[in-house]
Amino acid sequence: HKATMMIDKDIVISPIDERLYGSFIEHMGRAVYGGIFEEGHPEADEQGFRSDVLNLVRQLNVPIIRYPGGNMVSAYNWEDGVGPKENRHRKLDLAWRTIETNQFGTNEFIDWTRKAGSDVMMAVNLGTRGIEEARNFIEYCNHPGGSYWSDLRRQHGYEKPHDIKTWCLGNEMDGPWQVGQKTPEEYGRLAKETAKALKLVDPTIELVSCGSSGSGMPTFPEWEAVTLDHTYEEVDYVSLHQYFGNQDNDSQNYLAGTMELEHFIHTVTSVCDYLKAKKRSKKTMMLSFDEWNVWYHSADQDKEMEPWQTAPPILEDVYNFEDALLVGGILITFLRHADRIKMACMAQLVNVIAPIMTETGGAAWKQTIFYPYMQASVYGRGVSLQAVISSPKFDTKDFTDVAAVDSAVVYNEDAGEVVIFALNRDLKNDVVAEAYLHHFANPRVIEHSVLENDDLKAVNTAFQESVKPHANGENSWEQDHLQLKLKAASWNMIRVK
């Protein structure tokens, strides 16, 4: 089994927007309470932020974090989460049917992201609310002062504006589960008018229009066509969301699932370009893949959850090794579409379908999916290269001609290195890949990291890290090319200088 990779550092798909490696913190489950924020925890700092969690987040080098939802934002009043904590009310969160204590809100999140080294992607409520509350909110966050809402922020102890550059116009407004679900016409009009108002307050911001909640929605892709017809000239991105699961326990088919993702990206791109043509617009709409991950392990246990608890353990998927392989495949797919996908958020970051898990009052640890995400985020910076890759192929239940080797190649000019991310998703056969690196006279492999495991279902716990990469990948220089051994069912990162 042999693959070839033709790599030329001058044949470029696009510069990679670092926001491709974003993530998401929603006010739900134990993401905030017991996750990033836990007063009284031995690792809590003076603001109650868990420093053990912050350290793990920093290792991921997360450039941007979406907040505060998710479904939660569609019935959330941002005013409940600002000002003196003793005056904040306990409210019902209708999305997850829990109690929101509001002891953590916008300003705390801004402080937390500064400590994490991340920017904020803020979402406004277009479910139960509209233009008025959204314009007040951006005035509170971004206006320097001398107006009611900006002065209120200053009174709350934040003299300088938060200067939040990226804003989402609601969340999954096509979904019947969404509080305040809209038809495409209703959403398109509301989003356009809200966009106008937000940009009048701060013309430097960028806006995301809600796409479908997934490619399986009955209104996809008509939703995109109708809503963008309204919002096209006011917004900068359309959102995409997709979650994966191996419900049938067919791992070979599961790992081929990124082919569906490819198709989804192509379809949304095509709808955007159709509208560009229809409107005779000069603007190319970019994509914000602002929710993606594996989500299915916790589904059954969540059905049993009692309502109206505070920070209950919901959506706490425990990820296994094959999930980490799929996550690697998703990141590879995004890199190959770096010309259109400018932002993407792994959903989510802590405890809720997350790479980082904690025990409330106890330890924090890395789930299996932490590793491909970290490696892509730390080393996948620079430009995405148009490598020509040929690979052995196979068929699965739902997909034909699945490439065993799925790969993306990055050139980081600052570091002077080429980084090959390669997934061998054939569960049985090793593949030998021959990589031809033009423009590299004496290439030297400085790291060949491999994530592999005999057990596709192996997981990490607070006490045992069964799934983590090792640096002993097999490779050799053969006259004019690099020979890489890509083991069956493995994620590889090869850095060449």
Ligand code: AHR
């Ligand atoms: O990330 C979990 C949920 O998935 C989000 O709240 C929602 O936007 C999506 O349906």
